[in-house]
Amino acid sequence: MTLTRRKLSAALAAGIASTWGAGVAWAQSYPQKAVKLVVGSPPGGPSDFLARVLADSIGPGMGQNFIVENKPGASGMPAADQVVKGVADGHQLLISGPASIVVMPHMFSKITYDPMRELVPVTMLGAGAFVLVVHPSVKANNVKDLIALAKANPNQLTYGSGGNGSSGHLCTEYFNGLAGVKMTHIPYKGDGQAVVDLLAGQIQVMFTAPNVAMAHVKSGKLRLLAVTTKERVSSMPDIATVHEMGVKDFEYLGWIIVFAPAATPPAVVDQLSSAWLKVKNTPAIAQKLNELAMAAPERYSARPALQDFVKSEYVRLGKLIKDNNIKSEV
Structure with missing residues (x-):
């Protein structure tokens, strides 16, 4: 069965209440109002879809609405800039793929933010193979x-x-x-x-x-x-990986990660990360992530590992861009 977002939302409403009832106690101080999820791409794409899955799944348990705001254009840089310049209290978050975080900073000389210094990864919503x-x-x-x-x-x-x-x-x-x-x-x-x-x-x-x-x-x-994943994709189990075919350690992921301003209180970041980790393996969400071949590797579930991954992507792609003299079209 293929789940549309409407069907997924219905499944979430039916199934996640019991997940939140399993002893998760959220600090009363956060969130105090609706949380804005800023997406640097138009509605309908993977980042937008997963942002809405996140909103539908963790909003009820945290007692506030999570609202998606699409701010497309310029490889997601305006969306990242908006979040960086916003209040660092967890009420405005960025949902982003690699472009605005680990690619454009190496290609666009007039970038207005430093993603490694001004943003912190919260949780990986999905990561797919090419x-x-x-x-x-x-x-x-x-x-x-x-x-x-x-x-x-x-x-x-x-x-x-x-x-x-x-x-x-x-x-x-x-x-x-x-x-x-x-x-x-x-x-x-x-x-x-x-x-x-x-x-x-x-x-x-x-x-x-x-x-x-x-x-x-x-x-x-x-x-x-x-x-291009290091492990075979569950929805295509008979298809070999580039890594296993002899290109040792090759992996290239199309990831989508939640980012917060760097000054966001660590307790808030931890709450948000824990909220997603709590619901991502519920049947409705797990099924959809697998259908999309977007289930994130478990090795990036812990925030320290995720931070290391983002830093390594920044270094790896920066070197690749420099070595191949790749120039921006923006």
């Missing part, structure tokens, strides 16, 4: 074949992405570096345009989100080679 797909004309049935082909033909294979600094661009360049190959980048205005040319054979390779590619894989128009 898929590696090729046009059927490419003589590669697995990652090892693709690497051998690319090594024999440097810069002859072309790959598409949703633009300079996009997840698909950075993921592929990270793959190129670890695999020791060179492929030529063709940027597009979004993954949708790129996959059209991939289907036509104008480009040969693409790392993209499962929802972009899987219908074409099932119809035989694209060949699926691997997923």
Whole structure:
């Protein structure tokens, strides 16, 4: 069964009351009013969806409404700036993917905030695999074949992405570096345009989100080679990871994390983190995260581990951007 947000909300209403009744005692001082969840993308995308799941799931137990505010544009930087400059009391939080936190600070010279100094990660709502797909004309049935082909033909294979600094661009360049190959980048205005040319054979390779590619894989128009998580994806258990196919330690996640201003009281941050950890494994939420292939790795559940992960992503992608001279289109 596929859960829409409306069905999910109904399931949450039916099931989470018992979760909150299991002895969770919230400090009376927080929240004192509605909590705003600022999302740097339009309604309907993964960040927006998970923000609304968070709002529906923890609001009742914390005794206040959690309200989603969409502030799209400029790779999420205006949304991050709004939260950074807001009151650090936990009543305004940022829901963000990598772009505004660990990518644009290395690509955009006029950025108005320092994400490593002015924001702290609260909890990871989800983290998904990208898929590696090729046009059927490419003589590669697995990652090892693709690497051998690319090594024999440097810069002859072309790959598409949703633009300079996009997840698909950075993921592929990270793959190129670890695999020791060179492929030529063709940027597009979004993954949708790129996959059209991939289907036509104008480009040969693409790392993209499962929802972009899987219908074409099932119809035989694209060949699926691997997923980018270190562990296999539960909804695609037969598909190998890039890591297990010989590119040691390769992992590239499409993550969505809740951030708070750095000066937010630690007790408030801990409350918010505990609230999500308490509800994320309820059947309705767990089912939806698995359907979306967005279940976050358990190794990032503890806040110290999550903080280390965000810092390591900042360093890793900063080096990748610098080494490949990747420039912003913003």
